[in-house]
Amino acid sequence: MDTLTAIRERRSVKRYDPDFVMPQEDIDKLLELAVLSPTSFNIQNWRIVAVTDAEQKQKIRAASWNQAQVSEASLTLLLCADLNAWDNEPERYWREAPEQVRDMLVPMIRQFYSPNKTLQHDEAIRSVGIMGQTIMLAAKAMGYDSCPMIGFDPVKVGEIIKLPKDHVIGMMIPVGKALEPARPRSGQLSLDEVVVRNSF
Numbered sequence: 001m002d003t004l005t006a007i008r009e010r011r012s013v014k015r016y017d018p019d020f021v022m023p024q025e026d027i028d029k030l031l032e033l034a035v036l037s038p039t040s041f042n043i044q045n046w047r048i049v050a051v052t053d054a055e056q057k058q059k060i061r062a063a064s065w066n067q068a069q070v071s072e073a074s075l076t077l078l079l080c081a082d083l084n085a086w087d088n089e090p091e092r093y094w095r096e097a098p099e100q101v102r103d104m105l106v107p108m109i110r111q112f113y114s115p116n117k118t119l120q121h122d123e124a125i126r127s128v129g130i131m132g133q134t135i136m137l138a139a140k141a142m143g144y145d146s147c148p149m150i151g152f153d154p155v156k157v158g159e160i161i162k163l164p165k166d167h168v169i170g171m172m173i174p175v176g177k178a179l180e181p182a183r184p185r186s187g188q189l190s191l192d193e194v195v196v197r198n199s200f
């Protein structure tokens with residue numbers, strides 16, 4: 001499936017075949033594609049909790065307004081981020097770059113993020129958002145469906161997945177084999193309303 005088709009055909013699917021088990025090689029492939037998503041200064045601040053264990057999925061479902069897709073989808077991903085990735089040995093993010101580039105960029109990472117907690121949090125959510133779309137499009141191209149979700153209690157889900165204190169959960173994405181298609185699109189805004197030409 002080409003990229004444009006994947007973009008057009010990706011929908012938020014709510015019902016999945018609970019008996020389908022996603023092969024490990026597909027899970028690996030999806031995660032390998034996910035981490036090709038771009039991040040600011042290449043800080044790769046996302047951390048992905050890949051949940052396949054039925055009991056763990058049930059617990060997360062209970063903390064997600066009992067939404068069926070959380071446990072029925074074969075794979076439920078919690079896209080988290082390390083809020084301190086910018087400060088966690090940032091040399092590694094540029095270790096294969098030419099020395100001159102590394103020497104210039106690595107100090108800039110701390111200068112850019114260290115004074116600004118809001119920016120650190122925004123960067124976490126930005127990175128997770130971009131990765132989320134990578135995952136959903138890759139899943140579609142691989143013959144799966146998905147559903148981005150924020151309908152869960154982040155404190156409870158954080159406890160279930162043992163989220164470290166300096167991490168946040170940005171989004172949940174169940175991925176699996178659809179049992180039912182998504183409902184027709186519910187009300188797309190026109191380009192005229194959404195696109196602003198040159199300035200507001």
Ligand SMILES: Cc1cc2nc3c(=O)[nH]c(=O)nc-3n(C[C@H](O)[C@H](O)[C@H](O)COP(=O)(O)O)c2cc1C
Pocket residue numbers: 010011012013014067147148149150151152171182186
């Ligand atoms: C950040 C985010 C959170 C969402 N949370 C939920 C959710 O908790 N449960 C759900 O069923 N759908 C959720 N959705 C799906 C949206 O309702 C859906 O993306 C929107 O209606 C557009 O439909 P489409 O994704 O099929 O194009 C969420 C979508 C996004 C982007």
